[in-house]
Amino acid sequence: MALDVDRVREIADRVAASSGLEVVEVEILGGGKARMLRVFLDKPAAGADPLAGVTHEDCAHFSREFGTILEVEDAAPNGSYTLEVSSPGLDRKLTKAADFTRFTGSRMKLMTRQPVDNSRYFEGRLESFHDGRLTLDLSVASKKSRKKMGAATAEQKIEIDFANVEKANLVPEF
DSSP, rough: OOOOOOHHHHHHHHHHHHTTOOOOOEEEEEOGGOOOEEEEEOOOOOTTTHHHHHHHHHHHHHHHHHHHHHHHHTTTGOSSSSSEEEEEOTTTBOSHHHHHTTTTEEEEEEEEEEEEETTTEEEEEEEEEEETTTEEGHHHHHHHHHHHHGGGGSSEEEEEEGGGGEEEEEEEOO
């Protein structure tokens, strides 16, 4: 019997909520004895700093509770998986509208489904996210990204529909 992703996600959400955490992503990789169940957690109530998130202790606590509930509710038959729990990292994926709202002001890279100003690749600072549209300030893009963006860099700002975003990640700043 295979792992039911929806059921696993529901259990993960329940366990995370009880600790003030949120589940960013659940992945089930591989098969048989090599199956891996990967859960990425974040702490949305980390205060003023949007990058201050989940700790090692949060992950360890979640892992113990989540693993126990998976076994009790028989959501992972025969325990045939390796559980990996971690934070989404500094270059975390942005997938939900709430992610774009939360990380307004942060630097990001994104790829669109359809070209915008003859490019699908963009890097910039997320200036705003309103009504399903995000505004990127392209002036902070790296030289490498500027080459990929091509003509789009002539404009310092660009608006992109959220529905057109295929992939987006934060760019760590030190």
